[in-house]
Amino acid sequence: AQSVTQLGSHVSVSEGALVLLRCNYSSSVPPYLFWYVQYPNQGLQLLLKYTSAATLVKGINGFEAEFKKSETSFHLTKPSAHMSDAAEYFCAVRQGAAGNKLTFGGGTRVLVKP
Amino acid sequence: DSGVTQTPKHLITATGQRVTLRCSPRSGDLSVYWYQQSLDQGLQFLIQYYNGEERAKGNILERFSAQQFPDLHSELNLSSLELGDSALYFCASSVTGGPGETQYFGPGTRLLVL
Numbered sequence: 001a002q003s004v005t006q007l008g009s010h011v012s013v014s015e016g017a018l019v020l021l022r023c024n025y026s027s028s029v030p031p032y033l034f035w036y037v038q039y040p041n042q043g044l045q046l047l048l049k050y051t052s053a054a055t056l057v058k059g060i061n062g063f064e065a066e067f068k069k070s071e072t073s074f075h076l077t078k079p080s081a082h083m084s085d086a087a088e089y090f091c092a093v094r095q096g097a098a099g100n101k102l103t104f105g106g107g108t109r110v111l112v113k114p
Numbered sequence: 115d116s117g118v119t120q121t122p123k124h125l126i127t128a129t130g131q132r133v134t135l136r137c138s139p140r141s142g143d144l145s146v147y148w149y150q151q152s153l154d155q156g157l158q159f160l161i162q163y164y165n166g167e168e169r170a171k172g173n174i175l176e177r178f179s180a181q182q183f184p185d186l187h188s189e190l191n192l193s194s195l196e197l198g199d200s201a202l203y204f205c206a207s208s209v210t211g212g213p214g215e216t217q218y219f220g221p222g223t224r225l226l227v228l
Contacts, residue, residue: 032213032214034216036219042221043116043118043204043219043220043221043222044204044206044219045116045219046216046217046218049214049216051214052214090157094213094214095213101147101159101162101170101172102147102149102159102217103159104156104157104158105156106156107156107157
């Protein structure tokens, strides 16, 4: 069975500081990994995804994530936080062949302080 | 705007009632997914359809059912509603349902059961 753990349900960062959101997964087969962002009262928007090509994945809005198989991690980073980054972020895993569902982590809410 | 539309945006109903949530996928997408987002359960996959056929099932209650019509829109039917069914219900779509494909999410339907 696949699962996703996001460390920290809330993260507070200062504007201009590094944003680091942690995601660890478990999967019995090579996974597909996704990061989604949810702004208040909106649906989920894809930030980036890993589909077994490059291990460093660049996404929208300056975010990137690195797939580390040995650590079963897919942490999300952004070098400099902006006020508009305040939102909830979800890491998700999807196993190929074994199923088509996305399994989401519990989410991390990011607060950006001026 | 993801291109996925959901109606209604908000729904308030009473326990024991039945409601229908509607989803129109992005143009050209054949696969539709339903997810439930609640405070205690987080984001959970309910069910997936591909070109009118059920493809995968998740944590969907027997009181819930879904279908995808020939024009590819989908409906999620929730019956014998309970207070605990209050949640945000998302529909997502992708081209064929392949594991590496991006799922595009609609804005959701917020259901409140009183």
